[in-house]
Amino acid sequence: xxxxxxxxxxxxxxxxxxxxxxxxxxxxxxxxxxxxxxxxxxxxxxxxxxxxxxxxxxxxxxxxxxxxxxxxxxxxxxxxxxxxxxxxxxxxxxxxxxxxxxxxxxxxxxxxxxxxxxxxxxxxxxxxxxxxxxxxxxxxxxxxxxxxxxxxxxxxxxxxxxxxxxxxxxxxxxxxxxxxxxxxxxxxxxxxxxxxxxxxxxxxxxxxxxxxxxxxxxxxxxxxxx
Numbered sequence: 193x194x195x196x197x198x199x200x201x202x203x204x205x206x207x208x209x210x211x212x213x214x215x216x217x218x219x220x221x222x223x224x225x226x227x228x229x230x231x232x233x234x235x236x237x238x239x240x241x242x243x244x245x246x247x248x249x250x251x252x253x254x255x256x257x258x259x260x261x262x263x264x265x266x267x268x269x270x271x272x273x274x275x276x277x278x279x280x281x282x283x284x285x286x287x288x289x290x291x292x293x294x295x296x297x298x299x300x301x302x303x304x305x306x307x308x309x310x311x312x313x314x315x316x317x318x319x320x321x322x323x324x325x326x327x328x329x330x331x332x333x334x335x336x337x338x339x340x341x342x343x344x345x346x347x348x349x350x351x352x353x354x355x356x357x358x359x360x361x362x363x364x365x366x367x368x369x370x371x372x373x374x375x376x377x378x379x380x381x382x383x384x385x386x387x388x389x390x391x392x393x394x395x396x397x398x399x400x401x402x403x404x405x406x407x408x409x410x411x412x413x414x415x416x417x418x
Contacts, residue, residue, distance in 0.1 A: 194218045200272030202226035204372035208392035214238045245298035255305045265309040270299045270318040277333040288336045295340035312359040315403040320366045352408025361403035368414025
């Protein structure tokens with residue numbers, strides 16, 4: 193039985209992940225601004241906290257809960273994402289900041305808060321995107337999103353090196369197209385070959401076992417383009 197922290201759990205992959213971990217006997221701390229979907233699911237293994245990841249002080253709710261209840265964290269899944277789809281010349285500095293606050297800065301801040309609760313064998317998974325992979329096909333309108341997803345890849349690679357002596361593993365899953373609300377924002381007319389629950393199945397298994405085989409690695413989980 194693992195203690196698992198997951199961000200972005202109100203919909204899509206994060207919602208399905210929270211359900212899957214809970215139904216398999218693990219304890220889940222689910223973080224999202226919108227808590228209603230998982231509160232309605234009402235599983236005894238899920239604790240839902242309303243958190244705005246773009247506000248650092250909100251993240252203190254997470255460490256406060258762990259100090260009082262869990263004492264340690266086995267798995268952290270940085271799943272939450274923010275996407276703004278605009279032509280590059282229409283993107284403002286505020287647009288970039290809004291995307292980076294969720295996709296980069298919150299990943300760094302939450303990971304920093306969780307590390308003191310992590311022991312040998314813990315696993316941090318950051319969900320990136322094929323759009324963040326150097327040399328991959330890029331798509332107009334996604335300058336802020338794709339560059340942010342590239343940034344967390346480098347961050348995770350660095351943290352894997354920095355914490356290898358503590359044997360805390362950091363890995364990145366660069367996802368291709370999955371049928372979620374976020375995909376519809378980026379590619380309104382595209383039908384993805386994978387559902388959110390199918391991708392959640394993959395991430396669930398990888399979270400539990402991937403750190404035995406990988407550390408500081410970027411796995412491209414994509415069968416199609418986009």
